Amino acid sequence: MADEDVLALVQRLEARLAAVEDELAIYHVLATYGPSVDSGSADDAAGLFTEDGFYDAGVGAWTGRDEIAGMVRGGGHQGLIMNGAAHVLGGVPHVVIDGDTAVATAYYHLHRRADDSFTVWRVTATRWELVRDDGTWRVARRVNRLLDGSSEARQLLADGIHREPLSI
Amino acid sequence: MADEDVLALVQRLEARLAAVEDELAIYHVLATYGPSVDSGSADDAAGLFTEDGFYDAGVGAWTGRDEIAGMVRGGGHQGLIMNGAAHVLGGVPHVVIDGDTAVATAYYHLHRRADDSFTVWRVTATRWELVRDDGTWRVARRVNRLLDGSSEARQLLADGIHREPLSI
Amino acid sequence: MADEDVLALVQRLEARLAAVEDELAIYHVLATYGPSVDSGSADDAAGLFTEDGFYDAGVGAWTGRDEIAGMVRGGGHQGLIMNGAAHVLGGVPHVVIDGDTAVATAYYHLHRRADDSFTVWRVTATRWELVRDDGTWRVARRVNRLLDGSSEARQLLADGIHREPLSI
Numbered sequence: 001m002a003d004e005d006v007l008a009l010v011q012r013l014e015a016r017l018a019a020v021e022d023e024l025a026i027y028h029v030l031a032t033y034g035p036s037v038d039s040g041s042a043d044d045a046a047g048l049f050t051e052d053g054f055y056d057a058g059v060g061a062w063t064g065r066d067e068i069a070g071m072v073r074g075g076g077h078q079g080l081i082m083n084g085a086a087h088v089l090g091g092v093p094h095v096v097i098d099g100d101t102a103v104a105t106a107y108y109h110l111h112r113r114a115d116d117s118f119t120v121w122r123v124t125a126t127r128w129e130l131v132r133d134d135g136t137w138r139v140a141r142r143v144n145r146l147l148d149g150s151s152e153a154r155q156l157l158a159d160g161i162h163r164e165p166l167s168i
Numbered sequence: 169m170a171d172e173d174v175l176a177l178v179q180r181l182e183a184r185l186a187a188v189e190d191e192l193a194i195y196h197v198l199a200t201y202g203p204s205v206d207s208g209s210a211d212d213a214a215g216l217f218t219e220d221g222f223y224d225a226g227v228g229a230w231t232g233r234d235e236i237a238g239m240v241r242g243g244g245h246q247g248l249i250m251n252g253a254a255h256v257l258g259g260v261p262h263v264v265i266d267g268d269t270a271v272a273t274a275y276y277h278l279h280r281r282a283d284d285s286f287t288v289w290r291v292t293a294t295r296w297e298l299v300r301d302d303g304t305w306r307v308a309r310r311v312n313r314l315l316d317g318s319s320e321a322r323q324l325l326a327d328g329i330h331r332e333p334l335s336i
Numbered sequence: 337m338a339d340e341d342v343l344a345l346v347q348r349l350e351a352r353l354a355a356v357e358d359e360l361a362i363y364h365v366l367a368t369y370g371p372s373v374d375s376g377s378a379d380d381a382a383g384l385f386t387e388d389g390f391y392d393a394g395v396g397a398w399t400g401r402d403e404i405a406g407m408v409r410g411g412g413h414q415g416l417i418m419n420g421a422a423h424v425l426g427g428v429p430h431v432v433i434d435g436d437t438a439v440a441t442a443y444y445h446l447h448r449r450a451d452d453s454f455t456v457w458r459v460t461a462t463r464w465e466l467v468r469d470d471g472t473w474r475v476a477r478r479v480n481r482l483l484d485g486s487s488e489a490r491q492l493l494a495d496g497i498h499r500e501p502l503s504i
Contacts, residue, residue, distance in 0.1 A: 001175055007337055010178055010346055013185060017349060020188055020356055031430040032497055035441055038461070038483065039494035084485035086459045088443045089427025090277075091257025094199040105203055107256045109426075111459045113484045118456040120286040123254045123279045125206070147206065148281045149252035158207035161200055169343055178346055181353060188356055258445075259425025262367040273371055275424045288454040291422045291447045293374070315374065316449045317420035326375035329368055 022097050025137050026104055026130060034087040034108075042072035049139045050131060056143045058124065084113025093128070096163050100132040105160025108144065122146060125153045127166055143168075190265050193305050194272055194298060202255040202276075210240035217307045218299060224311045226292065252281025261296075264331050268300040273328025276312065290314060293321045295334055311336075358433050361473050362440055362466060370423040370444075378408035385475045386467060392479045394460065420449025429464075432499050436468040441496025444480065458482060461489040463502055479504075 001009075029048055036045035046065035049055065055062045055071075062068045071077060090107030110122040124144040131140045143166060145153035152168045159166050169177075197216055204213035214233035217223065223230045223239075230236045239245060258275030278290040297309040311334060313321035320336045327334050337345075365384055372381035382401035385391065391398045391407075398404045407413055426443030446458040465477040479502060481489035488504045495502050 003171070003339070003342070006171070006175055006178060007342055009182075010342060010349065013178065013182055014345075014349055016185055016189065017352055017356070020185070020192060021352065023192055024356060024359055027428045028430065031428045031442075034427070034443065035430055035461070035493035035497050039490040039497070041494050041497060044497055081490065082485050084483050086426070086443055086461075086483045088445070088459070090254070091202070091274075092195045092199045092260055092428055094196065094203055106199075106427075107202065107254055109256070111456060111483070116457075118459050118483075120279060120288060120456060121284075123256070123286050125203070125254075147252050147254045147279070147286075149250050154207040154249065157203035158209050161203050161207070161209060161212055171339070174339070174343055174346060177350075181346065181350055184353055184357065188353070188360060191360055258422070259370070259442075260363045260367045260428055262364065262371055274367075275370065275422055277424070288447060288456060289452075291424070291454050293371070293422075315420050315422045315447070315454075317418050322375040322417065325371035326377055329371045329375070329377060329380055 019097065022102070022132075022137070023095055026095050026097070026102055026128075027093065029130065029137055029139065030089050030093050030104060030106055030128065034089055037072055037077065037087050038081055038085060040072065040078065040081055042069040045069065045072050049142075050133050053139050054141045055139075056141075058144045058146055080112065084118075086111045086118075090123075094160055096160075102130040102137065103160060103163075104128040104130065105157060107147075125156045127156050127160060129166075187265065190270070190300075190305070191263055194263050194265070194270055194296075195261065197298065197305055197307065198257050198261050198272060198274055198296065202257060205240055205245065205255050206249055206253060208240060208246065208249055210237040213237065213240050217310075218301050221307050222309045223307075224309075226312045226314055248280065252286075254279045254286075258291075262328055264328075270298040270305065271328060271331075272296040272298065273325060275315075293324045295324050295328060297334075355433065358438070358473070359431055362431050362433070362438055362464075363429065365466065365473055365475065366425050366429050366440060366442055366464065370425060373408055373413065373423050374417055374421060376408060376414065376417055378405040381405065381408050385478075386469050389475050390477045391475075392477075394480045394482055416448065420454075422447045422454075426459075430496055432496075438466040438473065439496060439499075440464040440466065441493060443483075461492045463492050463496060465502075 046069035088109040093104040093106035095104045111118040112121045126144045129141040130137045147153045155168045214237035256277040261272040261274035263272045279286040280289045292312040294312045298305045299308045315321045382405035424445040429440040429442035431440045447454040448457045460480040462480045466473045467476045483489045
């Protein structure tokens with residue numbers, strides 16, 4: 001094999017490796033969200049988003065890191081975690097990467113302490129629209145919809161696996 | 169290092185990278201199943217299987233993509249998702265790859281909407297026997313067993329971690 | 337590109353690939369724990385730990401593989417799995433690797449069979465301190481804390497995302 005062919009092979013490997021690293025980096029973002037909010041680490045949770053990131057949780061919406069951090073510091077969220085709560089990612093997210101943008105579709109559980117066990121209070125379909133922001137994957141938009149039979153939750157899941165923009 | 173040694177090193181790296189890509193591709197198959205069935209995307213769910221793939225869910229069994237798509241379109245499944253349901257992969261699957269075949273062992277939850285929370289209706293041990301089908305990992309056989317204390321569910325999990333054929 | 341530059345590039349790729357393989361190997365350890373204990377495979381569960389590994393589950397603590405295997409074989413655990421139980425990893429773990437040591441922070445569910453559904457009996461924040469032991473990632477210390485509102489569980493999660501030693 002000529003030198004230039006070896007170099008071309010190495011460059012193809014580098015591109016494939018970079019795609020794998022991106023996938024794991026996006027897993028890491030989603031795996032950081034739960035521990036951030038459940039520990040009350042407001043700035044860590046907000047830092048997963050872009051400066052003007054938008055989070056539509058269905059039960060409320062916040063724009064920008066300050067508002068997202070404020071939600072974590074707020075009475076509603078603090079009451080939850082002081083009484084026992086866990087925001088748990090469901091399995092491995094479905095990730096589609098396209099250059100410097102990506103969409104992750106994933107389930108989240110919100111468990112609450114109840115007597116001597118836990119209540120599964122919310123199970124949501126969540127969509128994470130990420131951008132490569134100065135070399136780091138950050139969340140530009142996140143949308144949750146409760147899996148209570150609503151068509152919006154089903155549409156959010158379908159848009160994710162069909163690699164379509166969010167249509168709800 | 170001589171040129172041929174560099175080439176051999178690059179080829180070893182390519183094989184290691186391909187193994188990593190296979191692992192993530194198999195994660196992706198399992199991460200696609202839930203969003204497919206919970207959005208009623210029958211063809212997407214069926215397309216995860218080989219043409220004659222077999223799915224034994226414990227509570228029913230279907231052979232081939234047409235039957236699997238029919239299950240998703242059927243009244244039982246439609247009733248579930250219209251009332252609020254989520255088929256959620258439990259954590260990261262345990263994956264063993266052997267050339268063009270692989271076995272993934274994983275938990276799945278089936279949550280159902282109930283009043284203002286969710287019921288964990290089923291927790292299953294699931295085994296996914298995958299084949300590389302024209303370059304894409306597809307499911308040749310999937311078997312679920314409810315974790316209700318039955319020996320079959322325990323055996324399915326043990327077979328997975330012991331890298332053995334399914335013995336139930 | 338000069339030969340030595342190609343070699344340097346290949347060596348950088350190898351280091352990046354090794355980091356990816358480490359991350360997946362650590363996922364695999366956590367993905368093996370549940371199927372091991374839920375199938376009663378005591379030696380497999382114990383083998384995930386180093387010879388003198390320490391497991392503090394909050395409700396009990398065990399030192400070394402013999403004690404950990406003994407816990408799996410013991411009446412408490414056997415009663416659980418014979419009546420239907422599942423130790424399910426929550427999503428993808430948050431992993432930080434530093435050379436031959438690593439910390440994984442993850443949620444675990446413990447589901448128990450109850451009539452015709454399941455009870456989420458325990459949701460824990462778990463910390464896994466791993467070491468590269470003769471080429472294999474093994475658990476030197478694992479600590480669980482119930483997410484019942486206690487500060488220890490929140491601190492465990494915060495220590496994980498802040499890349500700090502466990503401070504509880």
